[in-house]
Amino acid sequence: MEPDFTGGRGRSLTWSGMTAALGGLVLLAFFLVLSMPAKAEARSLEAVAAEIASRYDVEVLRSSEVVLADGSSAYELVVMRPGGNSNAAFQVTRLLADPESGDLIPAFRHGRSGYDLSGAPRFNPGRDGADYIMRRDSLR
Known part of the structure; x- marks a missing residue:
């Protein structure tokens, strides 16, 4: 004897009806997965x-492909702003x-303990003795 699921509406749904509905949902999910776009090709x-x-x-001065710390690839572009009457003229x-979307990747990314820095060397003048190194390297 099959259980009767009326749901309070006077209609009954049997086990065979439930398995048919479940099969329909699985088939719908399969077609949705097939219709999803594939991963974008790298430009x-x-x-x-x-x-x-x-x-x-x-103006793009130099460009190359690099591998980031997380193992993904990216394009590194060294760019220069055009000349003019601003403080940012000829800034490099x-x-x-x-590579897939062409959008810029932010230098600061949120991590477990806040954000991760870009990996550039850090100088703390007057605190760690790095002020001598910073002055020496800037005069070269």
């Missing part, structure tokens, strides 16, 4: 560099771009 380094140059009005900086 070329030249295409990403050209897009960054036009989007941010900078290094940017990281995602």
Whole structure:
């Protein structure tokens, strides 16, 4: 004897009806997984560099592919701002771009204990004796 699931509406749903509904859900989930887009292909380094140059009005001086600390790949772009009457004229900086989307990767990422720094050397003048090294390296 099969149990009767009326749900208070006067209709009954048997075990065979429930398994048919469950099979339909599994089939729907299968088709949804198949219709999901595949992982985006990595764009070329030249295409990403050209897009960054036009989007941010900078000149790309050098570009290369790098591997980040987490094992993922990124494009490193050394860019220079155009000349002008601002303090940022001819400023050179290094940017990281995602190969798949072409978007910039932020230098500060949230981690377990706050945020992770970019890995650049840190100087604490007057506290760790690094002020002598910083002055020596800046005069070269």
